[in-house]
Amino acid sequence: MFKKVKTWGPALALISPTLVLLAVFVYALIAENVRISMTNQHTARPSSDFVGMENYFRLFGDADFQHALRNLLLLTVVFLAGTLIFGFLWAWILERPAFGEGFFRSVYLFPMAVSFIASGVVWRWLLSSLQTDQSGGERTTGLNRLLDSVGLGFLQNSWWSDPNWGIAAIAVPAIWQLSGYVMALFLAGFRGIPEELREAARIDGCSEWKLYRYVIFPQLSPVMLSAVIIIGHMSLKLFDLIRAIVPDANTYDIQVPATMMWVKYIGSDYADSAAIGTIMLVLVALVVVPYLVYTSRQEKR
Amino acid sequence: MRRIAMLASVAAAGLLLSACGGGSAVEDANPSEASGSVGVFTWWADGSEKVGLDALVDIFSEQYPDVKFDNLAVAGGAGSQAKSVLAANLKSGNPPDSFQAHAGAELQDYIAADQLEDLTSFYEDAKLNEAFPKDLLDRLTVDGKIYSVPSNIHRANVVWANVDVLKKAGLDPAKPAADLDAWFADMDKIKESGTTPLAVAGTWTQVQLFENILLATLGAEGYNGLWDGTTDWAGADVTKAIENYKKALSYTNSDRDTLSDWGPATQLVEDGAAAYNVMGDWAEAKFSQDGKKPGEDYVYFPTPGTDGVFDFLADSFTLPKGAPNPDGSKAWLTTISSVDGQQAFNAAKGSVPARTDVPADKFGEYQKSAIEDFSSDTIVSSLAHGAAVPVAWLNELSTAVSKFGGPQDVAALQDSAASIAEKFQQ
Structure with missing residues (x-):
């Protein structure tokens, strides 16, 4: 008995502070959040009657929340596609021995070092919705002015001030910021493929395209999966960038669950706010948990 | 002797408190004995609003040289940013000594959540019931109690x-x-x-x-x-x-x-x-x-x-429950509601004083017309x-x-x- 304690005792003592902190500050608070989401605490007036899943049902039936979910889907798709395409492209270019690789690697990676809030303030100005052919068009700034002055005036648009597609404009700065990170992931993936494999393929008469198609790409799929998981869960939680770009929290066009949670919270609707928080947690878990299961299985193998 | 008088008044207040049950010790807070620092929460962080606040702080440090003004302003969104910060602070039991809130229905949430002290006795002590117009007092009064002190009136139309x-x-x-x-x-x-x-x-x-x-x-x-x-x-x-x-x-x-x-x-x-x-x-x-x-x-x-x-809308200041320095809070509220404070603040911010006895000659052309409209309009x-x-x-x-x-x-x-x-x- 004592011998057993001797083996797992110190290990337990070592991890117990972390366990306690996690239990209190993560899991207990999640439980509390779920509890609030099942009450009728919709105003500042203290009230905590249990209403079960009613808030969830109402939210899912609410047109505004459906709009937020649809926006979230659109944002995630555009954000993922953009970062993967640009990240892969840059990594692919830099992977070949080219002049100034170190320099360009840093250039692409640097935007990630800027916080969303700081870049969001700049992007707010860049994504100004005024167009040169509208009334007051002489005040046009940002990307619309740039497009106009290089002769691409027809590309001007209202960016995020559009209830249907506006959220895709929010993905533009997000892509700008995180493509470099995805590039770094892919670059590491490329570097992990031994040169011998390429040589062997070439000796067997493999064309350059087939080399990528049958030798390199299959070995990049774990990197790709990591990138999708990391970018995907960031997109589901994206809040600060939207808040920094869009001045007013209530703005309908760009409402996603994260911003809606905030709007409900400042309106003292704590129950709805907590319910949206729980929904977001479940959404993120749907992405992350299968990935964790998958990686732990891989490690066991 | 003074100490005995104070003890007696504290004891009397204690009796009073136990008698009415729902009262609070904050009622005894005395602005003239204020010291330390007063944390005041506003969304007046820039522009004319900041100029107004600075003017008010100047008067405050004149009237209460021993009290340090601690500016807790949060910028953005006509106060929506600040209100969310404030909501979090209040919810976690960490209120400022006084915070800005629009007078009227907006206060109901704070009152409902039991976060504000009743200032009815402060109004009596500072003789504010005579100083503010009745229309305004009616809009500030909730169930016979007043919870905030207006600093200025604005017109939104x-x-x-x-x-x-x-x-x-x-x-x-x-x-x-x-x-x-x-x-x-x-x-x-x-x-x-x-x-x-x-x-x-x-x-x-x-x-x-x-x-x-x-x-x-x-x-x-x-x-x-x-x-x-x-x-x-x-x-x-x-x-x-x-x-x-x-x-x-x-x-x-x-x-x-x-x-x-x-x-x-x-x-x-x-x-x-x-x-x-x-x-x-x-x-x-x-x-x-x-x-x-x-x-x-x-x-x-x-x-x-x-x-x-x-x-109409009015900015007003409150005394939150659990304020760390209620003496200081009341000192701040006294300055805001004083003729000097209202004059300095409103002249700088471009608004109309809530008091009716502030001389109008120091104000600009617009404000003079607004002061007149406020007394005659619906x-x-x-x-x-x-x-x-x-x-x-x-x-x-x-x-x-x-x-x-x-x-x-x-x-x-x-x-x-x-x-x-x-x-x-x-």
Whole structure:
């Protein structure tokens, strides 16, 4: 008995502070959040009657929340596609021995070092919705002015001030910021493929395209999966960038669950706010948990 | 001797407290014994608002040299940013010594959550019941108790106009339109002359425009009825009002959602890039600080159709429950409510003093007219600034108004406004 304690005792003592902190500050608070989401605490007036899943049902039936979910889907798709395409492209270019690789690697990676809030303030100005052919068009700034002055005036648009597609404009700065990170992931993936494999393929008469198609790409799929998981869960939680770009929290066009949670919270609707928080947690878990299961299985193998 | 007197008064107060049961020790806090520092939470972080706050702090340090003023201002969104920070602080039991809140319905949430001290006895001690107009006191009183001290009054139904732009369009700046239809006709002329007729910014300024149009279309009584349930949100009058709002939006700058706050929208009028801006009278301070002359560079008038109505909002300060330095809080409230404090603050911020006994000669031309209007006009409570409805109601209605900006579906806005009203009027 004592011998057993001797083996797992110190290990337990070592991890117990972390366990306690996690239990209190993560899991207990999640439980509390779920509890609030099942009450009728919709105003500042203290009230905590249990209403079960009613808030969830109402939210899912609410047109505004459906709009937020649809926006979230659109944002995630555009954000993922953009970062993967640009990240892969840059990594692919830099992977070949080219002049100034170190320099360009840093250039692409640097935007990630800027916080969303700081870049969001700049992007707010860049994504100004005024167009040169509208009334007051002489005040046009940002990307619309740039497009106009290089002769691409027809590309001007209202960016995020559009209830249907506006959220895709929010993905533009997000892509700008995180493509470099995805590039770094892919670059590491490329570097992990031994040169011998390429040589062997070439000796067997493999064309350059087939080399990528049958030798390199299959070995990049774990990197790709990591990138999708990391970018995907960031997109589901994206809040600060939207808040920094869009001045007013209530703005309908760009409402996603994260911003809606905030709007409900400042309106003292704590129950709805907590319910949206729980929904977001479940959404993120749907992405992350299968990935964790998958990686732990891989490690066991 | 003094100590004994103090002990006695404390004991007496204690008896009093136990007698009435619900009272609090804060009632004994004495501003004249204030020391330490006073943390005051506002959203007056820049522009004319900061100038006003600085002027007030100068008076405060004159009146209470031993007390250090601790500025806890949070910027952004007509206070929406600050309110969320404040809500978190209050919820975690970490209140400031005093915080800014719009007088009226906005306070109800704090009162309901039991976060505010009753200031009725403070009003008696400082003789404020005689100093503030009765109309205002009525709007501050909740169930017979008063929870905040107003520092200033603002008017939300004012149109600011650029004189040059009006002249260019062939309009007489001295003769504003009498009603909404005439105003829209004027805006058509301005549009033809090549200038944006109406400047507006993000959601809350759109809500304020919406409120002005509601007031102009429904009249003071109909507008008040929207909040107490006597006006039917689903009625034909409201449909007409929303149609008018839709029309007004068609005259506005297309980049409205991108403008960060009211300042950039008012700036458009200042720069001649737009003719009109419906904005609260804090715009006056911006015009005068930028060196513009009333009558020459800009003119102001009540929103057409709302002449004789004063769409009021007031900033007020509170004493939160559990404030770390209640003596200091009361010292701050004393300064705000004093004649000197109200004069210094309002002269700088461009608003109207809440006290009626502040000499008017120190104020600018606009303020003199507003002081007069405040005493003679019908007073209604502003929607966009939390005087008419609690924050939760305002929030949902704001989202509906913001949603309207895209597809401009009149029936949809009316439906959601009606169902929101139904939800909160119960």
